Amino acid sequence: MTIVVPYHQDERLPKDVLPLPGPTDVVEVDFPEGDVWTRLVALFDVVADRVATRLDAPGAGTPVVVSGDCLTASATITGAQRAGLDPSVVWFDAHGDVHTRLTSTSGYLGGMALRLVLGAHEDQLAAPLGLRPLPEHRAVLVDARDLDPAEADYLAAGEVRHCGVEELRAPLLPDGPLVLHVDLDVITADELPGMLFPVPGGPTRRAVLDAVRRVLATGRVVAVDIACPWHPARDERETATRTGLLAELLAAAG
Template identity: 50%
Template sequence: MSTLLVPYHLDEAMPELPEREAGRVVEARWQPGEFWQRVAPLHQAVAEVVAGTEKPVVLAGDCTVALGVVAGLQRMGVQPTVLWVDAHGDLHTPESSTSGYAGGMPLRMLLGDGDSTVADKIGLRPVPADRVVLVGARDLDPPEAEYLATSPVTTSRVEDIGVPEGPIYLHIDLDVIDATQVPGLRYPAGQGPTQQAVREAASRVLDTGRVQALTLVCSWRPGEGAADAVRPLIDALAS
């Protein structure tokens, strides 16, 4: 599996991504304008690299990278089921979010809702809701819970992760791990699975050979030891 490094948290450089041999780095070329217009070239670049890479492992600083990854897979003719492993829902829209935090919106954007600036720019098509599984989410805001109550999106515990038919996009935000095991998380959530539980669940999916792309999101603050704490897990999953 080839490694792709996207060393940014939204539009800020994030130097503390775990380095891997032969990793290709996607450089940002920010565009003037509102946030999504500004970052669209980065997601375009991610899509281009993913479309030309067989089964990439993508290391990134936030979950919005999934927009470019899925667009890249779609350019290859792959229509994956999305396994979204995250302590949070990432299901907000600009209207439902009280903070406006863009990192809380990418899964909803993959579903075709919210701001369409990036999707229009990179040719991202909506993923059908019945082909999305939200795994390990335990810190949901009320609008996200309300959305899930009526959506075909299914949910699962990490320990109970299922393996869907067909091609798979496996997206893992490492904040799904219990916060006691990953220091410095930007949005820590307690009462989560251990690193070992996440490794075992992800391995069951990866062992199918049908994972077309794996994203590992390093959603922590630099300089607090998280990279060293999760390096063995990243090495195991990305090998």
């Protein structure tokens, strides 16, 4: 059963924005008073517990989390850690997601999602959530064709592995268990319109699905995190495209 987090950051998404086939386990929270970080920790704590519970349940299969943005990956990774695992992360995205509050010109937290997993602003997210930040060499960033200068500088100087979708093969992956994160805006907007932050060009849907299957074929993926940062569908055709894509990803995850 797919774990559905119908939020973009701490904002509830409209009904049916995440058109998933089959039964779902929908996360709902009563947010505490406080800033956005306090609210995110409250949401992600619930998500992490559900991931950990699924991993601890015999025969439950690989937990799959579907949400409205990339920040939820922090919860998915935390859940794997709570289940006693020490995962690395494979991060598919059109963007780098490696900004900090100091380098971001927009202040958009989604642009910091991977960097938060790697320990940025630890006192505001990782520490209260109980996330053990990953060392840089335990992260593989796939595609990230849209990088701001500060992100490009960070990646050039650090140990995060950065590769294209077609290049991704098992030898590039870290050892041990893996959390697979897929922001669907990695797919070219020609095939998947309506994204919040579309980036021209990019790999096809088929190329992304093939690369995802190569990662899953290692047998080391312990959780899958899918981000759907898109506008509400404009028509039935757009809804059908999204439903079909999510169905393929869920089938691949098993």
